[in-house]
Amino acid sequence: MSLGNKVLSARKSKGLTQEQLAERATITVRTVQRIESNDSIPRDYTLKAIAAALNMPLEEFISVRTCLRVSNEPTFLQEGRPAERQESCHFLQLLNLSAFAYLVVPFIHFLIPIFLLKKRKEKDNTLQTTGQRIIRQQIWWTVSTHFLLLLTLIYNLVQATWFEKTNLLNYLWIFAGMYVLNAFIIFFTALKIRHTSRASYINN
Numbered sequence: 001m002s003l004g005n006k007v008l009s010a011r012k013s014k015g016l017t018q019e020q021l022a023e024r025a026t027i028t029v030r031t032v033q034r035i036e037s038n039d040s041i042p043r044d045y046t047l048k049a050i051a052a053a054l055n056m057p058l059e060e061f062i063s064v065r066t067c068l069r070v071s072n073e074p075t076f077l078q079e080g081r082p083a084e085r086q087e088s089c090h091f092l093q094l095l096n097l098s099a100f101a102y103l104v105v106p107f108i109h110f111l112i113p114i115f116l117l118k119k120r121k122e123k124d125n126t127l128q129t130t131g132q133r134i135i136r137q138q139i140w141w142t143v144s145t146h147f148l149l150l151l152t153l154i155y156n157l158v159q160a161t162w163f164e165k166t167n168l169l170n171y172l173w174i175f176a177g178m179y180v181l182n183a184f185i186i187f188f189t190a191l192k193i194r195h196t197s198r199a200s201y202i203n204n
Contacts, residue, residue, distance in 0.1 A: 003061065004038035010054045024053035088127045091120065092193050095131050099138050099186050110138040137185055145178045
């Protein structure tokens with residue numbers, strides 16, 4: 001019996017719908033559907049949540065999943081990138097590229113990726129961690145830009161007041177430098193997402 005069929009059989013024996021199982025396991029209905037149709041192999045924490053929701057020993061599911069992974073039968077799950085992983089990568093690319101909103105609404109642009117991450121209902125810890133890392137990058141960029149502008153202001157005030165110099169720093173150079181830096185940050189992050197097979201490429 002495949003893992004999907006085992007989950008399906010266990011769910012029906014408990015008299016639960018896919019929606020009820022998803023609610024009990026705090027995962028999405030779509031995740032339940034993909035598992036039961038054998039379109040994806042769940043991660044440990046997902047399988048543990050499902051076993052707890054069905055009030056069944058985790059070992060019963062783990063053994064089936066292990067057999068599925070070592071099987072020689074060619075399936076979509078064993079060859080190529082799983083659909084779930086592809087979807088996560090696409091979402092992370094969208095989340096990362098949304099940070100380019102700083103070109104239009106600087107200093108509050110990070111609210112857009114925050115909104116996208118909260119709107120997504122997928123209970124994927126790896127995706128959440130990576131998305132939060134992308135958001136933290138943008139928040140740090142905002143804080144750093146404000147800090148550099150403040151230092152520039154203090155420097156110009158000291159130069160003009162104490163030393164009576166008129167050769168002051170131009171704020172536009174600070175803006176330009178930080179804008180170019182953030183573009184490199186977003187571009188580099190996009191490359192890392194594209195060239196990694198797992199969304200957990202970012203170290204905490």
